[in-house]
Amino acid sequence: MTGVLIRGCKVAGRTFGSVYCEGGKVAKISQAETQVVPSGTEVVDANGGALFIGFADTHCHPFEYGWLKRSIDLRGTTNSAGIRLRLQGGIRRARPGEWVTGRGWDQEAMAGGAMPNRADIDDLSPSNPVALSRVCGHMALLNSRAIVELGLEGRTGDEYERDQTGSLTGIVKERALTEVFDRIPRSSERSAADLQSVEAEAARLGLTAMHCIVSPEGFREELGALASLDAAGSLSLRYRVYVPPEALDFAEEGRFRERLTGGMVRLNGMKIYGDGSLGARTAALRQPYSDAPSNSGMLRHSDEELAGLVEKADAKGYQVIVHAIGDRAVEQAAEALGRVAGSRNPRRHRIEHASLLPRDIRSKMARHGIRVAVQPLFVTSDTWALARLGEERVRDLYPFRSMLEDGIVASGGSDCPVESPSPILGMWAAMTRGGSTPEECLNLSQALSLYTSNAAANGSDDPVLEEGVGASLTVIDSDPEGMHPALFRKVGVLATIVNGNVVHSFGSA
Numbered sequence: 001m002t003g004v005l006i007r008g009c010k011v012a013g014r015t016f017g018s019v020y021c022e023g024g025k026v027a028k029i030s031q032a033e034t035q036v037v038p039s040g041t042e043v044v045d046a047n048g049g050a051l052f053i054g055f056a057d058t059h060c061h062p063f064e065y066g067w068l069k070r071s072i073d074l075r076g077t078t079n080s081a082g083i084r085l086r087l088q089g090g091i092r093r094a095r096p097g098e099w100v101t102g103r104g105w106d107q108e109a110m111a112g113g114a115m116p117n118r119a120d121i122d123d124l125s126p127s128n129p130v131a132l133s134r135v136c137g138h139m140a141l142l143n144s145r146a147i148v149e150l151g152l153e154g155r156t157g158d159e160y161e162r163d164q165t166g167s168l169t170g171i172v173k174e175r176a177l178t179e180v181f182d183r184i185p186r187s188s189e190r191s192a193a194d195l196q197s198v199e200a201e202a203a204r205l206g207l208t209a210m211h212c213i214v215s216p217e218g219f220r221e222e223l224g225a226l227a228s229l230d231a232a233g234s235l236s237l238r239y240r241v242y243v244p245p246e247a248l249d250f251a252e253e254g255r256f257r258e259r260l261t262g263g264m265v266r267l268n269g270m271k272i273y274g275d276g277s278l279g280a281r282t283a284a285l286r287q288p289y290s291d292a293p294s295n296s297g298m299l300r301h302s303d304e305e306l307a308g309l310v311e312k313a314d315a316k317g318y319q320v321i322v323h324a325i326g327d328r329a330v331e332q333a334a335e336a337l338g339r340v341a342g343s344r345n346p347r348r349h350r351i352e353h354a355s356l357l358p359r360d361i362r363s364k365m366a367r368h369g370i371r372v373a374v375q376p377l378f379v380t381s382d383t384w385a386l387a388r389l390g391e392e393r394v395r396d397l398y399p400f401r402s403m404l405e406d407g408i409v410a411s412g413g414s415d416c417p418v419e420s421p422s423p424i425l426g427m428w429a430a431m432t433r434g435g436s437t438p439e440e441c442l443n444l445s446q447a448l449s450l451y452t453s454n455a456a457a458n459g460s461d462d463p464v465l466e467e468g469v470g471a472s473l474t475v476i477d478s479d480p481e482g483m484h485p486a487l488f489r490k491v492g493v494l495a496t497i498v499n500g501n502v503v504h505s506f507g508s509a
């Protein structure tokens with residue numbers, strides 16, 4: 001393995017200098033612009049840019065994102081001819097018999113507002129089953145091949161739309177749709193290809209690691225893909241993996257804990273869903289929604305159930321991360337995690353999102369050392385937050401600065417594909433917040449810490465840049481010190497280095 005020299009860069013926000021990496025480690029940090037290095041060393045000219053411990057996204061769903069990237073994008077279609085045209089392209093790329101999926105059609109945007117019908121698409125793909133989701137994700141159009149393959153012909157109920165003659169139109173809704181997508185066959189090869197399409201983009205965005213949430217539907221294939229790509233040495237980023245409770249036994253039996261222990265892929269723990277989302281009013285609140293006074297959302301588990309799941313995983317030595325968005329759910333998660341965390345929280349148990357986080361819950365979390373993974377881009381996307389929560393409560397929504405000041409170790413992420421996986425955009429959102437609750441804006445070093453030191457700490461990686469640590473580094477094209485926060489979104493990524501390998505570089509010598 002050849003060494004890598006990054007020269008002419010500001011190092012970790014301190015002084016200008018150069019960094020030499022060898023054998024996957026940071027070998028020498030120098031205050032000189034450059035260093036004498038062995039011949040054959042790969043050189044990255046930073047030209048006054050800045051180098052940091054590698055950016056990490058501490059909450060993302062790369063397999064889901066990969067699937068979406070290969071699904072046909074039907075947004076903006078205004079008639080069935082438009083849907084047919086894009087579907088044709090997707091079918092051409094598919095192998096015979098392979099499922100073709102798409103998303104984004106909207107009958108409201110079509111002339112006459114009529115629902116599409118399987119007859120509109122059947123002739124295009126007699127040998128490929130097709131499932132096209134409506135823009136909302138609660139309805140889909142299937143072709144006849146899909147209906148036959150899934151054996152849906154005899155199904156009754158409102159979820160399966162029928163025409164006047166009583167035959168299925170191809171439109172399925174709600175629970176039927178979940179069933180369809182659960183039954184679309186998956187393969188480790190397909191999951192591997194999905195992951196690799198995402199990691200190329202992630203490396204360009206400066207990510208050196210992803211905290212990868214494995215899905216309840218596809219954990220067998222996804223863990224299989226991670227293990228085989230790792231064994232073949234074909235991964236370029238590091239993955240810290242979290243499995244759903246239903247996958248825990250499978251992961252143990254498949255010995256994934258032993259198979260996924262390397263520098264590139266590590267099975268870190270278990271992810272539990274505590275509640276839903278504010279957008280859908282399913283996040284569990286202590287007080288009802290301001291725009292739905294009879295609704296307080298819903299918890300996914302009773303207090304005892306959640307505590308039981310947490311204890312089981314903790315006893316096996318796993319880090320537990322709990323999705324909790326409403327204050328009631330965050331409180332419940334803090335209680336369950338606090339019980340096993342003591343005051344030091346040695347397993348780094350964490351709450352994902354922790355969106356509505358009033359002071360009393362923050363104090364409880366700080367007392368137990370419970371960590372948080374936040375998604376700064378949610379702040380700029382949740383345009384309905386004030387309506388859902390009202391003036392008073394909205395001040396406790398995404399209180400990033402208060403969390404850090406209370407001593408909570410908060411790390412950043414995207415929840416990709418919900419938001420863009422760009423850590424630069426995440427930091428920009430954490431510093432600017434689109435103008436909402438400006439007292440919670442982070443300064444530059446706090447915003448950086450979300451994706452560097454705190455992200456590493458929250459995933460059990462090296463949190464400080466010094467000689468001897470793993471050489472996973474991100475180099476950006478400018479020194480952000482003193483830059484106006486609004487300009488930060490324009491910052492580019494010069495190079496991404498993972499375990500001493502340059503996995504992305506812009507103009508390396």
Ligand SMILES: [Zn+2]
Pocket residue numbers: 059060061213415
């Ligand atoms: Zn998520």
